[in-house]
Amino acid sequence: MATATSSRSLQCVVVTPERAVVDEQADFVALPLYDGEIGILPGRAPLVGRLGYGELRIKRGGQTKRFFIDGGFVQVRANVVTVLTSRALKAEEIKPEQAEQALREATGPAAKGSADERLKAQERARAQLRVARHAGSHDGERGV
Amino acid sequence: MAKTRELVKRRKAIRNIRKITRTMELIATARFKKALDRAVEAEAYTRKIAELAADLSASTGSVDHPLLKKRDEVNNSLLLVLCSNRGLCGGYNAGILREANQRIREVKADGATLHLELSGKKAIAYYRYQGEPAEHTYVQFDFNPRFDEVEEIAERYLADYIAGRLDRVEVAYMRFLSASRQKPEVATLLPLSSVAPDVTRKAAAPAAPAKPVEYEFLPSAANILEELLPVSFKVRLFKCFLDAAVSEQIARRVTMKQATESADDMIKSLTRLYNRARQAQITKEIAEIIGGAEALK
Numbered sequence: 093m094a095t096a097t098s099s100r101s102l103q104c105v106v107v108t109p110e111r112a113v114v115d116e117q118a119d120f121v122a123l124p125l126y127d128g129e130i131g132i133l134p135g136r137a138p139l140v141g142r143l144g145y146g147e148l149r150i151k152r153g154g155q156t157k158r159f160f161i162d163g164g165f166v167q168v169r170a171n172v173v174t175v176l177t178s179r180a181l182k183a184e185e186i187k188p189e190q191a192e193q194a195l196r197e198a199t200g201p202a203a204k205g206s207a208d209e210r211l212k213a214q215e216r217a218r219a220q221l222r223v224a225r226h227a228g229s230h231d232g233e234r235g236v
Numbered sequence: 237m238a239k240t241r242e243l244v245k246r247r248k249a250i251r252n253i254r255k256i257t258r259t260m261e262l263i264a265t266a267r268f269k270k271a272l273d274r275a276v277e278a279e280a281y282t283r284k285i286a287e288l289a290a291d292l293s294a295s296t297g298s299v300d301h302p303l304l305k306k307r308d309e310v311n312n313s314l315l316l317v318l319c320s321n322r323g324l325c326g327g328y329n330a331g332i333l334r335e336a337n338q339r340i341r342e343v344k345a346d347g348a349t350l351h352l353e354l355s356g357k358k359a360i361a362y363y364r365y366q367g368e369p370a371e372h373t374y375v376q377f378d379f380n381p382r383f384d385e386v387e388e389i390a391e392r393y394l395a396d397y398i399a400g401r402l403d404r405v406e407v408a409y410m411r412f413l414s415a416s417r418q419k420p421e422v423a424t425l426l427p428l429s430s431v432a433p434d435v436t437r438k439a440a441a442p443a444a445p446a447k448p449v450e451y452e453f454l455p456s457a458a459n460i461l462e463e464l465l466p467v468s469f470k471v472r473l474f475k476c477f478l479d480a481a482v483s484e485q486i487a488r489r490v491t492m493k494q495a496t497e498s499a500d501d502m503i504k505s506l507t508r509l510y511n512r513a514r515q516a517q518i519t520k521e522i523a524e525i526i527g528g529a530e531a532l533k
Contacts, residue, residue, distance in 0.1 A: 107284060109383045109474050111277040125454055140288065141454035142463055164467075165460065167288055169449055176284050178387065178467075 102134050104150050106159065106175040113159070113180045120151040121173050123166055124219070132173055139168040143177060145219035147226065158183035160223040162216065183223050191220035240517060243510040247503055254499035260324065261492035267379045268485035274380060275412070275478045282471050289464055291449070296457045302398055303428050303465045310403040313348045314393070315339060315422075317363075318409040318480040319356035321375055326491035328410060328484055329358045331420035336408035339422045340368070351402070355477075379485055381477040390470040397426050407476045410483035418483040425472050428465060 104121050106114040121132045124146025132139075143166055148159040164177030195217035198210050293299060317336045319329045336359075343350045354360050355374040363370055376385060396402040405426035411419045453460060 107281045109278055109281045109471055110274065112280050127455070130454075137452055138449045139452045139454065140291065140457070140460060142460050165288060165464065167284070167291075169451075174284055176281060176288070176467075178383065178470075 100134055101171070102132065102136075103172045104175070105172065106148070106161075106177070106180050108177055108180050114150065114157075116150070116152070118150045118152050118173075120149075122147070122149040122151075123173075123175065124148065124161060125166075132168060134171055136168050136171075138170075139166070141166045143175070145216045147183070147219070147223040148175065148180070158223060158226065160186055160220055181220075183226065186220050186224040188221060188224045191217045191224065195221065240510060240513045243506055243513060247506045247510065250499050250502050250506065254496055254503065257492045257495040257499060261489055261496060264485050264489035264492060268482065268489055271379050271478070271482045271485055272415075275475075275482055278471075278474065278478055282475060285464065285468060285471055289461070289468065291451060292453075292457050292461045292464065295451065295453070296461055299458075299461055301462060301465055303394075303426065303469065306427050307403045310346065310348050312351060312402050313343045313346075313404045314351040314353065314396075314402050314406065315343070316353045316355065316389075316405070316407045317359045318377075318407065318476060319354070319359035319362075320484045321357045321378060323358060324491060325484055325488040326494075328487035328491075329356075329362075332408055332410055333359065333362055335420045335422050339406065339408060348403075377477060377481070379481050381474070381481055383474055386474045386477050387470055390466075390473045393426065393473075394466055394469060402426070407473070409476045409480045410487070412479040412482045412486075415486065418486060423476065425469060425476075428469060428472075 102118045102121055104114060104116060104118045105112070119134070123130050123132065123141075124144045126142045126144045129146070130141065143161055143164045145162060146160070148161045150157045150159075160179075160181040160183060161175065161177045162179035162181075164175065166176070167174045195214060198213035198217060315336065317332065319332055323329070340350060340352070352363065352368060352370045353372040353374075354363060354370045355377050357375055360370065360373050360375070374389075393402065393405050397405065404424065406422055406424050408420070408422045411421045411423070413419060451457075
């Protein structure tokens with residue numbers, strides 16, 4: 093897959109169990125790993141990582157696309173970034189009210205499930221809100 | 237006289253039925269295409285997970301995970317039966333139920349407790365009639381099962397399995413082999429038979445990489461593999477649902493096609509009968525008129 097041109101850019105593929113969400117060229121990809129964000133530039137060494145909840149940014153030219161990623165895995169090989177996640181939402185598609193509701197439910201006294209599950213739900217909702225806020229505040233350029 | 241009118245009426249009724257079966261065939265065809273497209277898209281994910289699993293297990297060696305371990309004693313066995321919500325799809329449901337029944341008998345013969353879960357109104361009605369109590373029933377899965385909904389069920393199975401409330405999870409469904417071949421099957425999903433979800437459709441054999449790639453693992457291969465196993469199970473379960481959806485539409489299309497064809501045959505033979513009756517009637521009337529004229533002479 094690594095052709096002469098792709099050594100200067102990345103191919104970013106995002107797939108969920110339901111469909112392939114993204115398959116495009118990118119200059120830079122930022123991903124939420126389980127313990128923090130990772131940035132990937134062309135020529136990155138092969139990598140397999142576990143993803144957390146958070147924002148996926150795909151930069152191409154001056155434009156940035158944002159997605160909310162719901163856990164999963166990432167594989168980087170030969171300038172191809174493959175993101176496997178159970179859910180990928182475009183930042184504009186996130187409904188902040190829904191996420192806030194989920195957060196309230198997870199933190200409230202009526203929260204269901206074990207402490208672990210509650211924490212997970214909280215983290216998810218917070219990450220969603222974060223991504224939604226970013227998308228709302230500045231649509232254009234964002235520091236790499 | 238009465239007979240011709242009756243024939244016309246019947247022919248009309250059959251024409252109406254033919255219109256309905258023909259429409260159902262077309263709908264099933266459209267839904268089949270949609271369901272197949274989804275299944276093909278989902279395949280990309282399955283393939284990637286399989287690839288990842290292969291890469292990971294290559295670098296970790298043997299894995300020891302509760303989801304992979306076969307339990308010596310099976311006390312609690314769960315069977316999920318995937319049928320359709322609606323009928324008029326030929327032997328689709330019957331085939332699945334036959335497999336499921338056989339499995340139920342086997343489980344009971346082994347002395348294990350059976351936990352029965354049903355999806356689709358046809359399965360629910362059948363087991364209610366059989367007096368077999370079901371623990372969970374689902375009717376929300378139609379021609380496009382959503383991953384979110386399947387994931388919910390999968391999470392529950394995983395939790396029950398790890399907690400030891402279940403020792404085995406099986407699914408009775410119609411496996412999609414190709415557009416012309418489907419097979420009712422009982423598949424064992426837990427314990428997992430292997431790390432990677434099996435890729436059955438074309439492009440199954442992943443091209444063996446010439447040389448293994450040296451990956452950097454974050455956090456570690458073993459840790460990622462541990463996370464990957466539940467995902468692998470979810471994907472398998474989702475694939476069962478997708479297969480069932482595709483197979484159901486194929487079954488319906490084939491059945492409705494046959495129904496339309498037999499309606500055609502019936503219309504033809506009724507038309508022939510009608511023509512014969514009409515002719516007989518005309519002949520009779522002419523004979524009567526001639527008879528009457530003769531009498532007047």
